[in-house]
Amino acid sequence: MNTNIGVGVIGLGMRGRLHVQAYQEAAAGLADPEPRPRLVAASDTHLATRLEAVVKLGFRRSTPEYREVLDDPDVDAVSICVPAALLPEVAQAAVEAGKPFWIDGPEESSAPWQEIAVAAGQTGLVTATTGGPATVEQAADFLRSVTGVLAAERSPYVQS
Numbered sequence: 001m002n003t004n005i006g007v008g009v010i011g012l013g014m015r016g017r018l019h020v021q022a023y024q025e026a027a028a029g030l031a032d033p034e035p036r037p038r039l040v041a042a043s044d045t046h047l048a049t050r051l052e053a054v055v056k057l058g059f060r061r062s063t064p065e066y067r068e069v070l071d072d073p074d075v076d077a078v079s080i081c082v083p084a085a086l087l088p089e090v091a092q093a094a095v096e097a098g099k100p101f102w103i104d105g106p107e108e109s110s111a112p113w114q115e116i117a118v119a120a121g122q123t124g125l126v127t128a129t130t131g132g133p134a135t136v137e138q139a140a141d142f143l144r145s146v147t148g149v150l151a152a153e154r155s156p157y158v159q160s
Helices: 014-027 047-055 066-071 084-097 111-123 136-147
Strands: 004-010 036-043 061-063 077-080 101-104 127-130
Touching: 004 014, 004 066, 004 136, 014 036, 014 077, 014 136, 036 047, 036 066, 036 136, 047 061, 061 066, 066 084, 077 084, 077 136, 084 101, 084 111, 101 136, 127 136
Parallel strands: 004 036, 004 077, 036 061, 077 101, 101 127
Antiparallel strands: none
């Protein structure tokens, strides 16, 4: 199988950069060889960070508008790495756009998260939640889950 998955990252602060690093390591083959992520689009509110996303991090493009990442047909899955207050809004938009997503540590018991989980489940979207820094193994597990080749015993945090 030669599967490449177009990845978008929304928010390039500390968590976003950890997700980027995990994807870069997965692309370099430091995890299972398939699927391989392609860094397609990044979103951040800071111009300097957006420029760095393309010039240094390897994204094809960047934008200040996260919805442009979600609407990009070359983006197959997204990491949502925005401040906690924005997580429900961006996750709901990802569900509406039909994009599988990976986030770090939401308040899963809150009403907005329960609604998002139900909506994602009804559409069959893969979502992944991790409680700590992103790792290459977590990135690989998320990417495999998007393509339907996830080994469930390796990734108890992935939900579909």
